Amino acid sequence: MKHIQADVVIVGAGGAGLRASIAIAEANPDLEVALISKVYPMRSHTCAAEGGAAGVKRSDDSLEMHFNDTVSGGDWLCDQDVVEYFVEQAPRELVQLEHWGCPWSRDEDGSVAVRPFGGMKKERTWYAADKSGFHILHTLFQTSLQHPSIKRYDEFFALDLIQEDGKCRGVVALEMRSGRYFHFSGKAVILATGGAGKIFPFTTNGAIKTGDGMAMAYRAGVPLKDMEFVQYHPTGLPGTGILLTEGCRGEGGVLVNKDGYRFLQDYDMGPETPLGKPVFKSMELGPRDRLSQAFWHEQKKGNTVETAWGDCVLLDMRHLGAQRILERLPLVHELAKSYVGVDMITDPVPVRPVVHYMMGGIDTNINGETPMPGLFAIGETACGSLNGANRLGSNSLTELLVFGKRAAATAAQYAADTDGPANQADLDEQAEAIVSRIRELLQCNGDETISGIRREMMNSLEEGAGIYRDEEGTEAACKKIAELQVRSASIEVNDKSNVFNTDLQGLLELQNMLDVAECVAEASNARKESRGAHQRMDYVERDDENYLKHSQSFRQPGERPRIGWLDVTITRSQPGVRDYSGGKK
Amino acid sequence: MEIRQIELEVMRYDPEKDKQPWFQQYTVPCQEDWAILDALNYVKDNLDTTLAYRWSCHMMVCGSCGMMVNGEPSLTCKTFVRDLPGKVRVEPLENFPIERDLVVVLDDVMQKLHKVQPYIIRKDDPPPEGVEYTQSRGALAKFKQLTMCINCMCCYSACPQYGLDNNFIGPAALALAHRYNLDSRDQGKSQRLDILADHDGVWDCSFVGACSEVCPKHVDPAAAIQQMKIDGALEFWKQKLGFPGGES
Numbered sequence: 001m002k003h004i005q006a007d008v009v010i011v012g013a014g015g016a017g018l019r020a021s022i023a024i025a026e027a028n029p030d031l032e033v034a035l036i037s038k039v040y041p042m043r044s045h046t047c048a049a050e051g052g053a054a055g056v057k058r059s060d061d062s063l064e065m066h067f068n069d070t071v072s073g074g075d076w077l078c079d080q081d082v083v084e085y086f087v088e089q090a091p092r093e094l095v096q097l098e099h100w101g102c103p104w105s106r107d108e109d110g111s112v113a114v115r116p117f118g119g120m121k122k123e124r125t126w127y128a129a130d131k132s133g134f135h136i137l138h139t140l141f142q143t144s145l146q147h148p149s150i151k152r153y154d155e156f157f158a159l160d161l162i163q164e165d166g167k168c169r170g171v172v173a174l175e176m177r178s179g180r181y182f183h184f185s186g187k188a189v190i191l192a193t194g195g196a197g198k199i200f201p202f203t204t205n206g207a208i209k210t211g212d213g214m215a216m217a218y219r220a221g222v223p224l225k226d227m228e229f230v231q232y233h234p235t236g237l238p239g240t241g242i243l244l245t246e247g248c249r250g251e252g253g254v255l256v257n258k259d260g261y262r263f264l265q266d267y268d269m270g271p272e273t274p275l276g277k278p279v280f281k282s283m284e285l286g287p288r289d290r291l292s293q294a295f296w297h298e299q300k301k302g303n304t305v306e307t308a309w310g311d312c313v314l315l316d317m318r319h320l321g322a323q324r325i326l327e328r329l330p331l332v333h334e335l336a337k338s339y340v341g342v343d344m345i346t347d348p349v350p351v352r353p354v355v356h357y358m359m360g361g362i363d364t365n366i367n368g369e370t371p372m373p374g375l376f377a378i379g380e381t382a383c384g385s386l387n388g389a390n391r392l393g394s395n396s397l398t399e400l401l402v403f404g405k406r407a408a409a410t411a412a413q414y415a416a417d418t419d420g421p422a423n424q425a426d427l428d429e430q431a432e433a434i435v436s437r438i439r440e441l442l443q444c445n446g447d448e449t450i451s452g453i454r455r456e457m458m459n460s461l462e463e464g465a466g467i468y469r470d471e472e473g474t475e476a477a478c479k480k481i482a483e484l485q486v487r488s489a490s491i492e493v494n495d496k497s498n499v500f501n502t503d504l505q506g507l508l509e510l511q512n513m514l515d516v517a518e519c520v521a522e523a524s525n526a527r528k529e530s531r532g533a534h535q536r537m538d539y540v541e542r543d544d545e546n547y548l549k550h551s552q553s554f555r556q557p558g559e560r561p562r563i564g565w566l567d568v569t570i571t572r573s574q575p576g577v578r579d580y581s582g583g584k585k
Numbered sequence: 586m587e588i589r590q591i592e593l594e595v596m597r598y599d600p601e602k603d604k605q606p607w608f609q610q611y612t613v614p615c616q617e618d619w620a621i622l623d624a625l626n627y628v629k630d631n632l633d634t635t636l637a638y639r640w641s642c643h644m645m646v647c648g649s650c651g652m653m654v655n656g657e658p659s660l661t662c663k664t665f666v667r668d669l670p671g672k673v674r675v676e677p678l679e680n681f682p683i684e685r686d687l688v689v690v691l692d693d694v695m696q697k698l699h700k701v702q703p704y705i706i707r708k709d710d711p712p713p714e715g716v717e718y719t720q721s722r723g724a725l726a727k728f729k730q731l732t733m734c735i736n737c738m739c740c741y742s743a744c745p746q747y748g749l750d751n752n753f754i755g756p757a758a759l760a761l762a763h764r765y766n767l768d769s770r771d772q773g774k775s776q777r778l779d780i781l782a783d784h785d786g787v788w789d790c791s792f793v794g795a796c797s798e799v800c801p802k803h804v805d806p807a808a809a810i811q812q813m814k815i816d817g818a819l820e821f822w823k824q825k826l827g828f829p830g831g832e833s
Contacts, residue, residue, distance in 0.1 A: 039639075040695070043641050045641065047647050048647070095715050101704065101765065106725055134735075142698075142703040145703065146704050177684055177690075206642040243644070338645075495635040499684065500637045500684055502629075503635055
């Protein structure tokens with residue numbers, strides 16, 4: 001096994017991991033950063049974010065308004081100290097990206113332009129056409145290249161964490177090209193591995209989003225927080241699940257059912273707004289959880305459109321005109337044309353809700369610290385409780401910048417204040433044990449398959465932990481995932497090569513997804529109320545008395561996870577009514 | 586949805602056991618709306634778990650799934666079964682060493698992206714923290730198309746010059762350098778000149794234009810390289826004759 005020593009080890013080189021790397025390199029170039037990623041940085045899923053990044057910009061907007069939108073959007077499950085820090089830092093971070101060369105779209109006067117987004121009271125979403133995440137990722141990657149203290153390990157698959165006396169001390173990873181194992185020792189480890197949308201059958205997420213960091217932390221005894229909150233984005237392309245950005249609606253696109261009726265007005269999001277003149281926080285600019293839930297009801301009522309890919313509603317953009325669509329939404333225009341054969345300039349596009357984002361993740365605080373000293377987490381893989389029960393569109397790109405930077409500062413300080421390990425031999429032994437576990441996987445026999453177990457996992461979550469849930473469904477999902485955990489031991493890895501073994505990688509990813517899936521199912525089962533993206537048909541009301549709390553899923557090897565509860569931090573906004581009615585009431 | 590049986594001919598190579606690459610045939614029942622990537626995923630999930638290839642986003646933006654499809658460098662998520670009658674042959678990107686099956690070694694191009702210093706270089710101080718640069722829409726339009734590169738490396742695979750001599754910096758990296766040279770916020774053009782005007786830089790390009798033809802994002806590296814030749818020549822004479830400035 002090869003041994004690599006670094007001050008800070010970062011796993012994941014998407015937006016969050018790159019932002020953290022740069023922050024450490026800038027603050028202290030003497031600190032060595034080992035940046036490990038299972039893909040080249042440009043492949044990270046940050047690239048797929050389309051709409052933009054939120055930060056107060058206009059003089060008629062305020063930090064207070066951004067705070068209130070985020071907290072009510074999150075159905076009061078946000079930690080408000082985290083939201084306060086976030087809205088304050090957001091504009092600074094977005095300007096920092098501008099200084100690094102991000103090609104933000106511009107206003108007539110040459111200043112950065114902002115667009116409206118769902119659940120936001122003002123235009124505050126900075127965008128680069130409809131490839132905002134792509135440009136942010138490439139800007140960060142290219143900027144990172146000027147820092148020699150960032151040493152990259154591209155296409156290294158992280159396996160498990162190393163710890164000593166309850167402190168995180170490093171990680172073991174597999175070099176894909178050679179099959180060699182590497183022991184990365186670090187005083188601090190930051191997990192920035194992104195979400196886990198691939199646990200569901202229909203998702204905007206790329207193939208790589210398998211919850212690897214969440215699962216590693218969970219296996220190391222760190223709780224996953226608020227895992228029941230899974231965001232469905234209301235406008236995915238049927239078939240592939242490709243995202244059509246909320247920017248489509250921000251620019252004025254509308255949602256209609258099979259009768260051409262703008263159905264959102266029937267779900268407390270009316271009154272109907274004039275075509276092409278969206279009104280903040282109502283109708284199509286309502287939050288994602290509400291819009292996806294409205295689709296579910298329309299489908300039950302038989303108001304959806306039947307397509308070759310199943311039931312859909314229609315996203316109508318025709319009134320925007322060719323010029324605006326091609327200038328501001330060129331990517332989604334191309335995607336709709338290529339994948340469902342619809343030109344949105346001349347025809348409405350079929351869409352349906354699609355799993356998009358995990359509000360839950362590794363339990364962290366405002367500093368990105370997990371309960372395990374030396375272990376930090378940022379971006380979608382973390383749950384720092386900015387997003388609560390429902391994330392507002394365009395808050396997540398900013399989140400990875402703001403907390404990528406803050407966690408980096410905390411981790412760098414921690415590394416500087418921490419001595420080396422007391423017993424290196426013990427750590428080496430742990431690393432060997434991790435490698436032995438993987439080698440044993442390669443020897444397994446049995447007639448289960450990766451794709452078979454994966455399919456069953458996805459379907460059980462979709463059925464039991466989808467847009468609407470009840471006890472029977474969540475309980476069935478919990479049992480099913482537990483069964484699949486056992487059966488997954490009978491998967492045979494057919495590929496025995498050391499070189500770029502994607503069969504082995506597929507099995508490791510499946511194991512990670514099963515760990516994440518069992519938390520999603522169990523936490524959905526445990527939360528007996530409806531809040532944000534978690535809707536229970538058997539507990540239809542929000543229950544602040546019993547459930548104004550974060551859930552924590554703790555691993556119990558061989559058993560179903562244990563659920564604990566953690567208080568929500570409230571500073572100035574008491575739980576209230578989420579109002580997206582456009583003043584109708 | 587209609588299903589069409591496709592004969593997929595896929596190049597295989599495992600350096601641990603194969604002396605040379607070989608082809609494996611798979612019969613894949615393809616839905617009419619599938620991309621070639623979907624057909625590969627069908628093979629992986631149902632026919633042969635040992636097949637190695639890179640992919641992630643399936644929406645033309647992560648750049649992972651560049652391969653040769655019927656001899657053309659292509660993004661396989663953007664290359665549709667409906668456009669390919671008959672047998673389909675999938676091979677790793679040309680002009681790169683094969684790592685395993687459809688996976689190629691990217692070390693060389695990754696170093697080249699690094700080498701051209703693709704980041705904002707300033708001689709003057711940037712605006713203070715929290716204060717943005719002003720950049721007109723016209724100034725943005727000058728380089729915007731060049732920012733669209735997803736590093737799929739199809740252009741390197743199409744480039745005859747890179748195929749002959751991989752010291753050539755090549756299309757994507759040169760286009761990236763030009764992107765920063767053209768950015769009104771950047772002042773690093775003369776610093777990059779030494780690399781770009783080197784014998785492995787822009788002058789090696791024989792202007793076949795194949796890179797621009799295969800680019801799935803319409804970046805047009807060929808045009809960028811020609812502009813850089815003009816810029817490079819001007820810059821050379823400006824410096825030679827001692828004109829001040831030299832930055833656009």
